[in-house]
Every structure is written in C-alpha cells, then in structure tokens.
Amino acid sequence: MERLFYSIKEAFRLIITLDSEMLGIVSLSLGVSIAAICFASLAGIVLAYALAFRKVPLKAFVVSTMNTFMGLPPVVVGLVLYLLLSRSGPMGFMKLLYTPYAMVIAQVLLALPIITAMSHASLVAVRPAIKYAAKGLGASDAQASIAVVRYARYGIISSVMAGLGRVMAEVGAVLIVGGNIAGYTRVMTTTIALEYDKGNFELAIALGIILLLIALILNSALYMYQRKVYR
Amino acid sequence: MKRVLFTILIMLFFAGTSYADRIRCASTTSTQNSGLFEYLLPFFEKEAGVKVDVVAVGTGAAFKIGMRGDADVLLVHAKTEELRLVNEGYFVDRHDVMYNDFVILGPVDDPAGLRGIRSAPIAFSLINKRGTVFVSRGDNSGTHKKEMSIWKTLDMDPRWNKWYLEVGQGMAKAIRIASEKRAYILADRGTWLAINDSDDLGMEVLVEGDRILFNQYGVMIVNPERHGHVKYDDARKFVDFLISEKGQGLVASFRNKQGKQLFYPNAGK
Incomplete structure (x- = not known):
C-alpha cells in the first residue's frame, strides 16, 4: 500500500516537473498518432464520400469490409506489416521496420476503417435535399459536395476522434513494427508495458494519467463543438 | 488529392531511411529489464559515434530477427544454438561476453520443499511429484530453452500438466505472474535482482549453483554475405567495445540498486 502511494506521488512529480524522458515519449506518441490520423482522415473521408455518392465498383463489398475491419485486431496488423516490411519480405528494401514510419503505417491501417465506415454512415444520413437545394441555389458540383460534408461534419469529426482514440x-x-526502441520508437503505451515489466510504476502511472488527460481534452473539445453546432 | 497524399507518404518514408551510423541490436528481455543497456550504451555511443537501437525480445525471436536480416548484431544467451547458427552461416564473429546464472525461485514458504537442494533436475522432479504450480516462459527464449533442457534430463515433457503454466511473456512479467500465483519459476539472476530491487515479491532464490544453471551471454554479427545491408563495420565496433577491457570493466561495474553485481564479464576466457 505504501509503495502504491509512493508510485502515485512520484508519478505526479514527473508530470508537474515535466520530466524530459516523459516529454520525449509523449511527443513521439502524439507525433506518430497525429501523422497517422492526418493520412487516415484525408484518405478515409474521400473514400467515404466516394462510397456514399459516387459509383464505386464493389461498393457493398468495400463498405462491409471497412465495417468488419473496424474491429481488426492490432496484433494481426502488426504481424502482417512485420512480414511485409522485414528485410526478407517484399517491402524490405524500404528499410522501414523498427522505425516510427512503420508505426505510422500500422496506425493508418487501424484508423482508416473506423474513419471511413463512420464518416460513410454520417454522409449517407444527409438528406439528398441538401444537395439539391445547394445546386438549386447555383452551387457547382464541388460546392454542393462541400455543403454535404459540412452538414455531416459532426459525425465525421467524431469518426476522426474515434480513430485517434484507437x-x-x-x-x-x-x-x-516499432520494436519499442528507447528514444526512437518508444511511445506511451509500449513504455507503460515495459515499465510494468521493470517494476518502475512511477513513469507508467504518469503516462497513463497523461493518456487519460489527452482523451479528456479531445472529447471535451468535441462536446463543446457539438453544442455550438446544434445551438 | 489522393495522388498528392500518396506522394507525401512516399516522401516521408524515404526521409526515414537516411539515418547513418545507427545499428540495430536484437537482444533479450533479461538485458533490457535489468537495465544493463541503459547503463552500457551511452559509453559506446559517445566513444564510437554510433547509436545502438535495441529491440528486446526472447533469444529465439532475436535469432529469427537476425536470420531475416532485420538486425545488425545480436546479444543473446543460448550458446549451443549460437554456435550452430554461426556454423550454418547465419552469423559471424561470435564472442562470449559475460555470464551469470539461472536460479529457481519460489514462494518464501516453499511448499515443494526445494530449499537446500543443489541439483536443478532433482528440484524439477520434486515440483513434478508434488504438483506445485510452476510458471514457464513458454516463449522460446534463452531461459525457456534452458528450462526445457532441464526437463529433458528427466526425460519428461511437463506441458499439459495442470500445475504447469506456460505464460509466453518476458522474464520480468513471468516472475510477476509466478509471484502472484505463489509458483516456482526458472529465472536468470540478473532480471531477478533487478526487479526484486523495486518490489517485494514474496519470493526467494531456492536452488542455485548447479552447473547446468550456467548462463552464458554471447554477441554475434548478422552475416553480411547473406544480408548486404548489414552495417558490419559499425556492428564490429560494438562487438569490439563489448569484449574490450573497457567494455568488460563496465559490465563488471554495473550494479542494481542494492549494489549487487548482475553480470560477470568473461570475453576471451
């Protein structure tokens, strides 16, 4: 019990003093995840729009695949990417295994189905009348598309948040695929796992608190935005 | 739009390939969990100007990573297999670096009555006879290989016994599971000393000193003739550092928080 209190106290000390090792890990974590979410959002929203309003071959198949892949087990993604990116694999020449770039790819693959499927659902729910009204008011095709996306923006932003959370x-x-290399590919979650192994719970607890804080801030921002939209 | 994205993605990827003077070392959880690398690497990196990226997995996985060409150098502990893989041409320049020993840990109240026994096989046969819970790494690591070789001297396969738990985790995690389950476990002394530092696990060393429990660590380089991209020169610097007088001295001076020595250098002996 004493040890638990000590760990928690130390964890807060690390956070308050902005411990440099901790900051490095947090910023790498944020950098990798935000990069991944940018790529996944751009690709996912474009794909969702195409699936909702354009003729796409095998549309039903793509939509159900995306819905299924929302629950893709991360270790499976890791394993498949490992085999592809390994020097003995088909993409080994790119020298990506055990780099932050490999982690970005893995996260894009994990976030893309969530962003695509959820954005698709909210775009499909937009009444066709919106598009016709926009066109009737003299909007071009592109402008009408933007009007539709704007109308679905709350759902789309939620999908991006869900992807980021994942x-x-x-x-x-x-x-x-990252290998948990100190100062290079060691992010918040892998540090927590390692520090638990080593029995140094202070840094693990500190990072756990920061992860929760980030989630709280993002979700509060989303909620504020939602209130603004529907007021 | 998509094409632009694709281009950005590709550019980003190739930007990541430009780092020079970085070698990758596949090693074992025992060397990482004990804190040896954190202590040792800054000295080498400063001296040689080469950054060492450590990927810590079990010895079995480290062999696979090396054989696939995904690392430059290995620091592992399964000497017989290391020598076999060098013979088969997967690795070159193998050297002994340091040793410590394996120990059998168990709950302080010792339900199987192992305290005082000097032979690891006899201790294992008592665990089997009394059916007390035993935690196995079960991950093909150096420690797991050693454990299996001890069961083999008894001519038995412990798997599928109710008291035998294969956890498939790293050394420190497996010791924690054993502690929670009040179980026995074969562990390397370095990891045990390192994690017993920070936590009272209610366990102690019950069997030690048997010759079969000797734990040799070795370093070797991935054969550059098999994988042309291996940074042989930098890897060689790392090997030379580890077996040099300075490197060996550093290994000997590495202590846990209680001031106990975890690894004993024995390069070239």
Whole structure:
C-alpha cells in the first residue's frame, strides 16, 4: 500500500516537473498518432464520400469490409506489416521496420476503417435535399459536395476522434513494427508495458494519467463543438 | 488529392531511411529489464559515434530477427544454438561476453520443499511429484530453452500438466505472474535482482549453483554475405567495445540498486 502511494506521488512529480524522458515519449506518441490520423482522415473521408455518392465498383463489398475491419485486431496488423516490411519480405528494401514510419503505417491501417465506415454512415444520413437545394441555389458540383460534408461534419469529426482514440491507446501493432526502441520508437503505451515489466510504476502511472488527460481534452473539445453546432 | 497524399507518404518514408551510423541490436528481455543497456550504451555511443537501437525480445525471436536480416548484431544467451547458427552461416564473429546464472525461485514458504537442494533436475522432479504450480516462459527464449533442457534430463515433457503454466511473456512479467500465483519459476539472476530491487515479491532464490544453471551471454554479427545491408563495420565496433577491457570493466561495474553485481564479464576466457 505504501509503495502504491509512493508510485502515485512520484508519478505526479514527473508530470508537474515535466520530466524530459516523459516529454520525449509523449511527443513521439502524439507525433506518430497525429501523422497517422492526418493520412487516415484525408484518405478515409474521400473514400467515404466516394462510397456514399459516387459509383464505386464493389461498393457493398468495400463498405462491409471497412465495417468488419473496424474491429481488426492490432496484433494481426502488426504481424502482417512485420512480414511485409522485414528485410526478407517484399517491402524490405524500404528499410522501414523498427522505425516510427512503420508505426505510422500500422496506425493508418487501424484508423482508416473506423474513419471511413463512420464518416460513410454520417454522409449517407444527409438528406439528398441538401444537395439539391445547394445546386438549386447555383452551387457547382464541388460546392454542393462541400455543403454535404459540412452538414455531416459532426459525425465525421467524431469518426476522426474515434480513430485517434484507437491509435493512441493501441499497443500490439506498434510494439511489433516499432520494436519499442528507447528514444526512437518508444511511445506511451509500449513504455507503460515495459515499465510494468521493470517494476518502475512511477513513469507508467504518469503516462497513463497523461493518456487519460489527452482523451479528456479531445472529447471535451468535441462536446463543446457539438453544442455550438446544434445551438 | 489522393495522388498528392500518396506522394507525401512516399516522401516521408524515404526521409526515414537516411539515418547513418545507427545499428540495430536484437537482444533479450533479461538485458533490457535489468537495465544493463541503459547503463552500457551511452559509453559506446559517445566513444564510437554510433547509436545502438535495441529491440528486446526472447533469444529465439532475436535469432529469427537476425536470420531475416532485420538486425545488425545480436546479444543473446543460448550458446549451443549460437554456435550452430554461426556454423550454418547465419552469423559471424561470435564472442562470449559475460555470464551469470539461472536460479529457481519460489514462494518464501516453499511448499515443494526445494530449499537446500543443489541439483536443478532433482528440484524439477520434486515440483513434478508434488504438483506445485510452476510458471514457464513458454516463449522460446534463452531461459525457456534452458528450462526445457532441464526437463529433458528427466526425460519428461511437463506441458499439459495442470500445475504447469506456460505464460509466453518476458522474464520480468513471468516472475510477476509466478509471484502472484505463489509458483516456482526458472529465472536468470540478473532480471531477478533487478526487479526484486523495486518490489517485494514474496519470493526467494531456492536452488542455485548447479552447473547446468550456467548462463552464458554471447554477441554475434548478422552475416553480411547473406544480408548486404548489414552495417558490419559499425556492428564490429560494438562487438569490439563489448569484449574490450573497457567494455568488460563496465559490465563488471554495473550494479542494481542494492549494489549487487548482475553480470560477470568473461570475453576471451
């Protein structure tokens, strides 16, 4: 019990003094996840729009695949990427295994189905009347599309947040393709796992608190935005 | 839009390939969990100007990573297999670096009555006879290989016994599980001393000193003739550092928080 209190106290000391090792890990974590979410959002929203309003071959198949892949086990993504990126694999020449770039790819693969499927659902729910009204008011095709996306923006932003939540909390895939290399590919979740192994709970607890804080801040921001939209 | 994204993605990837003077070392959880690398590497990195990225897995996985060409150098502990893989041409320049020993840990109240026994096989046969819980790494690591070789001297396969738990985790995690389960476990002394530092696990060393429990660590380089991209020169610097007088002295001076020595240098002996 005494040890638990000591660990928690030390964890807060690390956070308050902005411990440099801790900051390095947090910023790498944020950098990798935000990069991944940017790529996944751009690709996912474009794909969702195409699936909702354009003729896409095998549309039903793509939509159900995306819905299924929302629950893709991260370790499976890690394993498949490992085999692809290994020097003995088909993409080994790119020298990506055990780099932050490999972690970004893994996270894009994890976030893309969530962002695509959820954005698709909110775009499909937009009444066709919005588009016709926009066109009737003299909007071009592109402007009408933007009007539709604007109308679905709350759902789309939620999908991006859900994707970010998934990749920030994920440990299985980044551990396999990143290798948990100190100061290079060691992110918050893999540090927590390692520090638990070593019995140094202070840093693990501190990072756990920071992860929760980040989630809280993002979700509060989203909620404020939602209130603004619907007021 | 998509094409632009794709281009950005590709550019980002190739930017990541430009780092020079970085070698990758596949090693074992025992060397990482004990804190040896954190202590040792800054000295080497400063001296040689080469950064060492450590990927810590079990020895079995480290062999696979090396054989696939995904690392430059290995620091592992399964000497017989290391020598076999060098013979088969997967690795070159193998050297002994240091040793410590394996110990059998168990709950302080010792339900199987192992305290005082000097032979690891006899201790294992008592665990089997009394059916007390035993935690196995079960992950093909150096420690797991050693454990299996001890069961083999008894001519038995412990798997599928109710008291035998294969956890498939690293050394420190497996010791923690054993502690929670009040179980026995074969562990390397370095990891045991390192984690017993920070936590009272209610366990102690019950069997030690048997010759079969000797734990040799060795270093070797991935054969550059098999994988042309291996940074042989930098890897060689790392090997030379580890077996040099300075490197060996550093290994000997590495202590846990209680001031106990975890590894004993024995390069070139």
